[in-house]
Amino acid sequence: MVTLAEVAQHAGVSASTVSYVLSGKRSISASTRRRVEESIRVLGYHPNAGARALASSRSNxxxxxxxxxxxxxxxxxxxxxxxxxxxxxxxxxxxxxxxxxxxxxxxxxxxxxxxxxxxxxxxxxxxxxxxxxxxxxxxxxxxxxxxxxxxxxxxxxxDWGATGALCLEHLAMLGHRDIAVIGEAPAVYERHTGFAERTLDGLRSRARELGLRALHRPCEGGYDAVAATLARILDERPGTTGFIVQNESAVEPLLALLRQQSRAVPEDMSVVAICPDQVAVQASVRLTSAGIPxxxxxxxxxxxxxxxxxxxxxxxxxxxxxxxxxxxxxxxxxxxx
Amino acid sequence: MVTLAEVAQHAGVSASTVSYVLSGKRSISASTRRRVEESIRVLGYHPNAGARALASSRSNxxxxxxxxxxxxxxxxxxxxxxxxxxxxxxxxxxxxxxxxxxxxxxxxxxxxxxxxxxxxxxxxxxxxxxxxxxxxxxxxxxxxxxxxxxxxxxxxxxDWGATGALCLEHLAMLGHRDIAVIGEAPAVYERHTGFAERTLDGLRSRARELGLRALHRPCEGGYDAVAATLARILDERPGTTGFIVQNESAVEPLLALLRQQSRAVPEDMSVVAICPDQVAVQASVRLTSAGIPxxxxxxxxxxxxxxxxxxxxxxxxxxxxxxxxxxxxxxxxxxxx
DNA sequence: ATAGGCTGTCGAAGCGCTTCGACTGTTTTC
DNA sequence: GAAAACAGTCGAAGCGCTTCGACAGCCTAT
CATH class of the missing domain: 3.40.50.2300 (Response regulator)
Incomplete structure (x- = not known):
């Protein structure tokens, strides 16, 4: 391994000068700088990370x-x-x-x-x-x-609260009154990771303001779990016309199920997802979505x-x-x- | 920050002794070891990573x-x-x-x-x-x-080659003669990442051995791309009864499309995926799959x-x-x- | 009894770098 | 024109650790 000292010797300067060239913490004449940089290049010098960390007490x-x-x-x-x-x-x-x-x-x-x-x-x-x-x-x-x-x-x-509210507003503006929220897996709520709860809070309080009903159901990903959740939702609230989906792995199953039940999206049912844009455009129906930046x-x-x-x-x-x-x-x- | 020296002083031994307690590179009497470990605990000592790296020229x-x-x-x-x-x-x-x-x-x-x-x-x-x-x-x-x-x-x-061969054998054993391979996006092949090509090679050579036809088509993920690819495949080889899918984001679209075309899986069409087991079980049809460990x-x-x-x-x-x-x-x- | 071999411990020499103070010339300032 | 400021460089003192050789004390084999 090439060391600072070797570079210094090669360039005919002291070690500290080389160090200052590297860090720029003191001014160095153009000619010296050039000479040092050339030596660094020629010798293929790389500062040793450990030594640096020790001397400067910063590890980068x-x-x-x-x-x-x-x-x-x-x-x-x-x-x-x-x-x-x-x-x-x-x-x-x-x-x-x-x-x-x-x-x-x-x-x-x-x-x-x-x-x-x-x-x-x-x-x-x-x-x-x-x-x-x-x-x-x-x-x-x-x-x-x-x-x-x-x-x-x-x-x-x-801002998950605002995200939930935004999704709800969009559906409200389109005239939907009964909205179902397909949430994350129950474990996510139990763990109190915040984002899922905040989304729900934002969404619910906006629902209250706008006077419409939001039914939330946690849901595991996968086809079977979504099928069960959907059945329950439509049973409890047959008038549901809008869905907000937060669990990405529920999106495609939901679309498939709705199709299967001859409910057209968006003619009969609207779906808004909270997911990365890439997921939204790749779905079987291009999804209206709130992105995750x-x-x-x-x-x-x-x-x-x-x-x-x-x-x-x-x-x-x-x-x-x-x-x-x-x-x-x-x-x-x-x-x- | 607590240093080795402080631990040594606290324990009434030399710095090197503490170091040897930590590294176990020399034998230390049980009593000394205990004393040192206690000091480490009491003082909340953590070895400095930079100093360690410098002295030992290993960074861990x-x-x-x-x-x-x-x-x-x-x-x-x-x-x-x-x-x-x-x-x-x-x-x-x-x-x-x-x-x-x-x-x-x-x-x-x-x-x-x-x-x-x-x-x-x-x-x-x-x-x-x-x-x-x-x-x-x-x-x-x-x-x-x-x-x-x-x-x-x-x-x-x-072993991607064996993976491709394995998928093909499975379909062959079930009596399928015309098999379509829905591959990764074209960019993956152009980049020569190997795994996609190896899969294909293994699969094709086994197809040759078993005397059946394998038609490969690269395919982007997403619904539209899969729809186009599927249409082309069924146009070129109407007798296709088996699919091997390597691109995970083509799996669900494919299943949806087949359903839509009233082709039942697995009665009319068999699908084998190369994907993580988690994806396979979450799909709308539980997928026969070769896992990715x-x-x-x-x-x-x-x-x-x-x-x-x-x-x-x-x-x-x-x-x-x-x-x-x-x-x-x-x-x-x-x-x- | 004594040489040789262990065990357990210590002191000191770095590892390769940063950074401080000091020094030498040059400029600037009043 | 002297004092003060600045630019550019160097030497040396560490940073906190590992590791080598040395050594004291003890045990075993002759």
Whole structure:
């Protein structure tokens, strides 16, 4: 391995000069800089990460804790993770991948060992056990998701309440009065991950304001589970004409079932999904949907972290506004004939 | 931050003794060990990662390069990544997440800087530009995927050829003579990622052996693309009774389309998918499928890497044997009535 | 009894980098 | 024209750990 000292010798300068060329923390004459850069190139020098971290007590690594579970919508997680990694790189940071498995211990380990300079936590529960640790340490962190108490924390998330409300409004505007909400799997609500509950709250309170009925049913993914849920819904509320679907793996089964029951979408039934745009356009009916800005969330989380690392950060909650794209799955309520 | 020296002082021993307690590289009396461990606990000591890396020239980090693209089946990538991360942890390693974005430079950066001790590459193309670098360095690495030339490399992958053959055999055994293969998106073949081509090769050569016809059509995911592909297939080969689907996002559209055309599965048409079991059971017809052992691949990759890091490793190609699970989507060919 | 071999511990020398203070010339400022 | 400021460079002191050689004390085999 080529070291700083060798580069210095090759360029005929001292080691500190090379270091300053690299970091730009002191001014260097153009000629010296050029000579040093040339030596670096010729020798194929790469600074040693460990030595750097030791001397500067900064590792240029941010830790990303992703959930282990696979009952969440995985592609969204992946998209966030990739956005985090690529954005971090543009700031000269690498990303350390931690799984939720270790739980709070991972936070302790990473902050204690100086392995990472900062961390991003995904899949935050309303009352997450990692939060006290985060508040206690002075290591910068950003949550993707929204816990119950955000004091002293920075959070980035989609405004799920507004998302629910937006979907409902859209259906209301089209004249639908009886709306069914096909939610996430029961386990998601039991875990109190927040986003599902917030969506529901936003949606329900808007329903109340607009004076229409919203029936919520949690639902596992897959054909059979959706069939059972749909049957129950139509049994309880035969007048249902609009669906809001939050569980992506319920979307296609629902469309198939409606088709099978000769209920046309959007003529007889309207469906609004909360899902990534890619899913919405690939469905058998192009879905009217509220998108999930996964990339944007990852990117914003990193930007905030960088601001904090640069001392310019503030604790703050960023809720991204939802966007609804009208496609082919929603339309005016059928005239009662 | 608590340092080794402080622990040593607290325990009344020298720093090296604490170090040896931690690493177990020299024998330590039971009483001393106990005293040191107690001090570590009391002071909440965590070894500094940078200092460790510098002194030992090992970082206890492995780099994982995942693809950026989203045209591959993302959940599989994610499952592999998570399996890699959790398996690595059981060996005391952390995982650094690199995206394909940087390309070969990432390999240079990581090996040059000593950031990671080893790397795992996913989404390896047949003639991948990262391979020469990998061969040139002495840093251990494992590929998930199979390049054209595996000399000097360790690879872990599903035996895609056998997988294709297995699917075909299953349909052949049920009496199907005209089989259509709905492949991955054209871009996947153009990129020469290997797995799609290998599947096809294995499948075709078995078809030849068994004397039946296999018609392959690449296909984008989504309803419209599948509809077009299906129409073309049935036009060219009206006698088709069996489908092998490699593109997961074509599965559900295909089932929907067949239903719509009043072709019953499995009575009129048999469908075999190559997809994770989870997808197979969640489909509208429980699918006969060859699974994709994502976890196993991630786990095996790490195990091999650990063997290499421990000096016990060998260059070798590990092809996991496919497993076919018969479910409700395949049955005997309909009697010509 | 004594040489040789263990065991358990310590001191010290780095690992490769960052960063502080110091120093030498040049400019600027009044 | 002297004082102050600045640009450009260097030397040296660490950062916190691992690891090597040394050594004291003890046990075993002669």
């Amino acid at each position: 690594i941010i830790a990303l804790m992703i959930p282990l579970r696979t009952d969440m919508y995985v592609p969204v997680m992946m998209e966030i993770a990739i956005a985090v990694a690529t954005t971090a790189r543009t700031h000269g940071y690498d990303v350390l991948l931690l799984t939720g498995e270790e739980g709070p211990d991972a936070v302790r380990r990473v902050t204690g060992s100086g392995l990472a300079d900062a961390m991003i936590l995904m899949d935050v529960e309303l009352d997450d056990e990692r939060l006290p640790l985060l508040r206690a340490t002075d290591q910068p962190s950003v949550l993707i998701g929204l816990p119950a108490d955000t004091a002293g924390l920075t959070c980035v998330d989609l 996964a990339q944007e969330m990852g990117r914003r989380a990193v930007e905030h972290l960088m601001a904090k690392l640069g001392g310019r950060g503030t604790d703050e909650v960023v809720l991204l506004p939802p966007e609804l794209t009208v496609r082919a799955s929603s339309g005016p309520v059928p005239s009662r004939s | 980090i492995i780099a994982l390069m995942i693809p950026l693209r989203t045209d591959m089946y993302v959940p599989v990538m994610m499952e592999i990544a998570i399996a890699v991360a959790t398996t690595a942890r059981t060996h005391g390693y952390d995982v650094l997440l690199l995206t394909g974005e940087e390309g070969p430079d990432a390999v240079r950066r990581v090996t040059g800087s000593g950031l990671a001790d080893a790397m795992i590459l996913m989404d390896v193309e047949l003639d991948d530009e990262r391979l020469p670098l990998l061969r040139a360095t002495d840093q251990p690495s494992v590929l998930i995927g199979l390049p054209a030339d595996t000399a000097g490399l360790t690879c872990v992958d599903l 994502a976890q196993e691949m991630g786990r095996r990759a790490v195990e091999h890497l650990m063997a290499k890091l421990g000096g016990r490793g060998t260059d070798e190609v590990v092809l996991l044997p496919p497993e076919l699970t018969v479910r409700a989507s395949s049955g005997p060919v309909p009697s010509r009535s």
